[in-house]
Amino acid sequence: MGTCLMTSVAMNGLKEKVLTLDTMNPCVRRVEYAVRGPIVLRALELEQELRQGVKKPFTEVIRANIGDAQAMGQKPITFLRQVLALCVHPDLLNSPDFPEDAKRKAERILQACGGHSLGAYSVSSGIQLIREDVASYIERRDGGIPADPNNIYLSTGASDAILTVLKLLVAGEGPTRTGVLIPIPQYPLYSAALAELNAVQVDYYLDEERAWALDVAELRRALCQARDHCCPRALCIINPGNPTGQVQARECIEAVIRFAFEERLFLMADEVYQDNVYAEGSQFHSFKKVLTEMGPPYATQQELASFHSVSKGYMGECGFRGGYVEVVNLDAAVQQQMQKLLSVRLCPPVPGQVLLSMVVSPPAPSDPSFAQFQAERQAVLAELAAKAKLTEQVFNEAPGIRCNPVQGAMYSFPRVQLPPRAVQRAQELGLAPDMFFCMRLLEETGICVVPGSGFGQREGTYHFRMTILPPMEKLRPLLEKLSQFHAKFTREYS
Amino acid sequence: MGTCLMTSVAMNGLKEKVLTLDTMNPCVRRVEYAVRGPIVLRALELEQELRQGVKKPFTEVIRANIGDAQAMGQKPITFLRQVLALCVHPDLLNSPDFPEDAKRKAERILQACGGHSLGAYSVSSGIQLIREDVASYIERRDGGIPADPNNIYLSTGASDAILTVLKLLVAGEGPTRTGVLIPIPQYPLYSAALAELNAVQVDYYLDEERAWALDVAELRRALCQARDHCCPRALCIINPGNPTGQVQARECIEAVIRFAFEERLFLMADEVYQDNVYAEGSQFHSFKKVLTEMGPPYATQQELASFHSVSKGYMGECGFRGGYVEVVNLDAAVQQQMQKLLSVRLCPPVPGQVLLSMVVSPPAPSDPSFAQFQAERQAVLAELAAKAKLTEQVFNEAPGIRCNPVQGAMYSFPRVQLPPRAVQRAQELGLAPDMFFCMRLLEETGICVVPGSGFGQREGTYHFRMTILPPMEKLRPLLEKLSQFHAKFTREYS
Numbered sequence: 011m012g013t014c015l016m017t018s019v020a021m022n023g024l025k026e027k028v029l030t031l032d033t034m035n036p037c038v039r040r041v042e043y044a045v046r047g048p049i050v051l052r053a054l055e056l057e058q059e060l061r062q063g064v065k066k067p068f069t070e071v072i073r074a075n076i077g078d079a080q081a082m083g084q085k086p087i088t089f090l091r092q093v094l095a096l097c098v099h100p101d102l103l104n105s106p107d108f109p110e111d112a113k114r115k116a117e118r119i120l121q122a123c124g125g126h127s128l129g130a131y132s133v134s135s136g137i138q139l140i141r142e143d144v145a146s147y148i149e150r151r152d153g154g155i156p157a158d159p160n161n162i163y164l165s166t167g168a169s170d171a172i173l174t175v176l177k178l179l180v181a182g183e184g185p186t187r188t189g190v191l192i193p194i195p196q197y198p199l200y201s202a203a204l205a206e207l208n209a210v211q212v213d214y215y216l217d218e219e220r221a222w223a224l225d226v227a228e229l230r231r232a233l234c235q236a237r238d239h240c241c242p243r244a245l246c247i248i249n250p251g252n253p254t255g256q257v258q259a260r261e262c263i264e265a266v267i268r269f270a271f272e273e274r275l276f277l278m279a280d281e282v283y284q285d286n287v288y289a290e291g292s293q294f295h296s297f298k299k300v301l302t303e304m305g306p307p308y309a310t311q312q313e314l315a316s317f318h319s320v321s322k323g324y325m326g327e328c329g330f331r332g333g334y335v336e337v338v339n340l341d342a343a344v345q346q347q348m349q350k351l352l353s354v355r356l357c358p359p360v361p362g363q364v365l366l367s368m369v370v371s372p373p374a375p376s377d378p379s380f381a382q383f384q385a386e387r388q389a390v391l392a393e394l395a396a397k398a399k400l401t402e403q404v405f406n407e408a409p410g411i412r413c414n415p416v417q418g419a420m421y422s423f424p425r426v427q428l429p430p431r432a433v434q435r436a437q438e439l440g441l442a443p444d445m446f447f448c449m450r451l452l453e454e455t456g457i458c459v460v461p462g463s464g465f466g467q468r469e470g471t472y473h474f475r476m477t478i479l480p481p482m483e484k485l486r487p488l489l490e491k492l493s494q495f496h497a498k499f500t501r502e503y504s
Numbered sequence: 505m506g507t508c509l510m511t512s513v514a515m516n517g518l519k520e521k522v523l524t525l526d527t528m529n530p531c532v533r534r535v536e537y538a539v540r541g542p543i544v545l546r547a548l549e550l551e552q553e554l555r556q557g558v559k560k561p562f563t564e565v566i567r568a569n570i571g572d573a574q575a576m577g578q579k580p581i582t583f584l585r586q587v588l589a590l591c592v593h594p595d596l597l598n599s600p601d602f603p604e605d606a607k608r609k610a611e612r613i614l615q616a617c618g619g620h621s622l623g624a625y626s627v628s629s630g631i632q633l634i635r636e637d638v639a640s641y642i643e644r645r646d647g648g649i650p651a652d653p654n655n656i657y658l659s660t661g662a663s664d665a666i667l668t669v670l671k672l673l674v675a676g677e678g679p680t681r682t683g684v685l686i687p688i689p690q691y692p693l694y695s696a697a698l699a700e701l702n703a704v705q706v707d708y709y710l711d712e713e714r715a716w717a718l719d720v721a722e723l724r725r726a727l728c729q730a731r732d733h734c735c736p737r738a739l740c741i742i743n744p745g746n747p748t749g750q751v752q753a754r755e756c757i758e759a760v761i762r763f764a765f766e767e768r769l770f771l772m773a774d775e776v777y778q779d780n781v782y783a784e785g786s787q788f789h790s791f792k793k794v795l796t797e798m799g800p801p802y803a804t805q806q807e808l809a810s811f812h813s814v815s816k817g818y819m820g821e822c823g824f825r826g827g828y829v830e831v832v833n834l835d836a837a838v839q840q841q842m843q844k845l846l847s848v849r850l851c852p853p854v855p856g857q858v859l860l861s862m863v864v865s866p867p868a869p870s871d872p873s874f875a876q877f878q879a880e881r882q883a884v885l886a887e888l889a890a891k892a893k894l895t896e897q898v899f900n901e902a903p904g905i906r907c908n909p910v911q912g913a914m915y916s917f918p919r920v921q922l923p924p925r926a927v928q929r930a931q932e933l934g935l936a937p938d939m940f941f942c943m944r945l946l947e948e949t950g951i952c953v954v955p956g957s958g959f960g961q962r963e964g965t966y967h968f969r970m971t972i973l974p975p976m977e978k979l980r981p982l983l984e985k986l987s988q989f990h991a992k993f994t995r996e997y998s
């Protein structure tokens with residue numbers, strides 16, 4: 011009773027809140043997420059000001075900050091939306107306006123849903139039929155290497171699956187705390203998740219001089235240093251890379267797998283851009299395929315989780331939040347624990363599962379929808395390839411900007427020279443120098459890009475990430491405007 | 505370098521896995537989730553056996569284990585699906601088969617989406633227009649008390665929002681670890697989330713003798729005991745109750761608010777069943793409304809988060825994973841932290857947001873869809889009310905079963921007497937006695953219900969949770985079969 015009386019506060023006047031910055035979860039406080047950080051909030055404000063008629067040196071804000079194709083005007087793939095509409099509103103199955111193959115697909119999916127409706131929870135790992143579709147897709151992708159539907163878990167976007175696997179891996183305190191190796195520059199989901207889960211972020215640097223290649227010597231350096239203060243247990247790879255746009259060579263993947271095996275690291279392969287490969291000579295190799303083809307002991311023992319999503323590729327269906335993880339060589343008891351953890355969240359959104367099913371089993375050449383599907387898909391991928399090329403070209407013509415080839419994914423990550431006086435001015439303002447640059451860029455041109463400091467970069471270098479998603483007719487002027495702004499900024503501060 | 509060499513293992517033969525039960529996250533290991541536990545896995549197996557032609561004493565498995573209306577045959581509300589289909593596949597906006605008001609709604613929503621498409625990520629807190637719709641709904645529901653769209657966050661089902669708020673609250677170690685009061689019996693998302701987050705679960709018991717009422721003296725007992733070993737900082741209420749089906753009286757809610765204020769507890773009100781109230785004389789009172797009407801200091805200072813979902817009510821759109829949380833009197837800096845945390849997950853699924861928008865702004869009496877919408881809605885709610893009544897009646901006619909009135913939600917939670925020899929037999933098998941009962945029930949009748957031990961119950965009492973969702977024509981035989989099985993089971997073990 012004593013304790014209760016002690017903590018009960020007198021009722022006169024204001025009490026302090028229960029939940030304050032001081033009392034809240036300190037791990038959450040440490041989370042950072044640049045892709046939607048202050049620069050995006052400012053972009054929102056500017057848009058509002060424009061709508062209210064405030065005069066600006068630009069007429070629209072262009073959001074090149076996030077890999078969100080449809081937000082930038084890309085049209086949905088017709089077939090995907092036809093099937094989904096049929097599933098959402100099955101009365102349409104009687105409509106003459108939908109092709110037969112779309113109807114067949116929709117009926118097949120509805121049969122596999124509880125109560126034949128998207129409105130029922132699915133099993134927590136996702137609809138069994140769709141897990142089987144995903145397994146077939148992986149087998150085709152990987153030249154016949156088998157995939158087991160029971161090792162596939164559908165998710166609320168890849169983000170959710172990545173968080174789930176990281177959550178399983180986190181344990182220990184002080185020097186035994188789990189460490190996770192992540193690339194720098196990285197997609198900030200990783201740093202944010204590790205902060206939230208109170209794991210140790212172990213940085214390995216990609217080699218900008220070699221088109222952002224991953225170097226095993228650098229992995230080893232990072233690992234050895236980390237072992238002094240934590241217990242590194244996992245290695246994350248993003249391939250094709252975000253924000254860096256590189257596509258890993260097969261030999262490099264082999265070397266990474268050997269390294270992970272020797273050093274006993276759980277591999278996490280973020281392969282959400284597997285359909286986004288543009289550069290001549292670049293090709294996507296899945297970690298699963300390479301691992302399997304390396305034979306034992308790698309094929310039989312190396313633990314791997316590989317992630318995919320409906321948000322990227324040619325479909326860009328971000329809003330539906332569909333994705334999956336395939337686990338390989340996962341301990342059976344741990345897999346049961348994973349299953350249990352997923353069941354607490356009930357299930358991933360069923361519409362996202364349906365879209366995923368279309369992505370992994372698109373129309374076949376004999377289907378009525380094939381020609382249109384194929385044409386729409388190719389058009390998107392061809393335009394992305396052209397925009398990747400153009401981005402590299404225009405940036406590399408600008409003095410003080412250097413851009414590696416955009417081999418894959420949806421981003422360029424050019425390096426910018428910033429004059430010492432600009433760096434100094436930023437420091438006076440308490441801003442990272444590239445944040446200062448990007449903020450000024452936004453205020454003066456309406457172009458919204460994310461500073462490199464949000465992804466990590468070598469000390470003393472400055473970058474920004476810009477998507478290649480704006481429509482072609484806007485992209486060229488955009489790139490030129492950005493280059494001109496950089497020149498002007500450089501003059502202003504030298 | 506020394507550390508690296510030491511931990512590198514020789515390459516002969518098998519290595520232990522990196523991720524095992526011993527090395528994995530111990531908090532995840534401690535998670536339990538009964539609603540999808542062993543009994544549901546066994547039900548799945550039985551269904552498969554039936555399909556394969558194995559002879560059983562029943563012809564179908566009836567899943568009365570989960571609050572999933574459409575899985576049990578409930579039809580979706582037409583208007584909701586029409587609007588969603590239009591949003592998914594906007595070509596349909598030209599179709600004569602959709603009512604004008606559905607088209608208007610769809611166009612309004614598409615206007616508010618990035619790129620006018622559901623395929624774009626929304627802002628992390630959810631589409632602004634829909635947050636405004638939710639705010640208007642809350643104002644209407646609460647008799648005009650204002651709601652601020654900026655305090656509303658859309659979510660991936662209520663589950664996601666509940667996890668987010670709990671995550672903010674968790675801090676401390678040892679005796680300063682955050683404690684969270686939850687009802688017993690509870691919806692096991694709460695115990696699972698607290699285990700995962702390494703917070704302390706503090707049980708307060710609902711009073712079965714008074715129709716599962718919440719008693720402030722019991723809250724005080726639980727709180728005082730907990731203060732010896734943790735730092736209780738939040739109080740969860742589920743109203744209407746899952747699994748217990750009670751609807752709280754207004755005086756009770758006032759008493760709980762006063763208690764929370766005096767004891768400085770953050771209130772979490774799980775109100776996902778706010779549309780599911782059946783009993784004569786029962787009425788839903790939101791915590792927000794009662795809190796506000798109590799005036800200062802409660803209205804101005806008491807922190808509250810209230811949760812809602814598209815999964816329950818009359819729509820039962822579980823698969824879409826839509827929901828929201830409204831926060832009240834949350835510290836502004838903490839709210840910014842919450843915003844940041846949400847942004848890491850990018851956004852809730854947009855189709856779920858769209859359905860939520862329909863639920864909070866349904867057709868008005870002047871709209872062409874009003875009559876049908878209203879008729880469908882009423883039919884579902886009337887049938888649920890009838891099934892709630894029937895369940896209570898049939899169970900209370902059975903000797904050895906005692907069932908409180910199902911005032912609201914979707915479940916009965918009857919108490920069953922189990923003979924001492926059955927309890928002994930269960931213990932020999934290493935099972936909770938009610939798990940033993942439910943497993944036998946499933947094997948012999950095909951009826952799948954969840955043992956009370958999965959939700960918590962007073963020591964030495966036994967219960968099961970059964971949904972009221974099976975269609976009327978199945979429900980009566982089901983209830984009778986269950987009662988008869990209990991009688992037989994009782995004879996067998998006495």
Ligand SMILES: Cc1ncc(COP(=O)(O)O)c(C=O)c1O
Nearest residue numbers: 077167168169197252319321333
């Ligand atoms: C590398 C990478 N992984 C994962 C994701 C998450 O995507 P989603 O959760 O939408 O599937 C993204 C999104 O941009 C990404 O770039």
Ligand SMILES: Cc1ncc(COP(=O)(O)O)c(C=O)c1O
Nearest residue numbers: 571661662663691746813815827
């Ligand atoms: C009391 C309660 N809260 C929350 C939920 C979560 O529902 P959802 O995540 O589907 O919105 C449920 C689901 O059964 C519930 O019963």
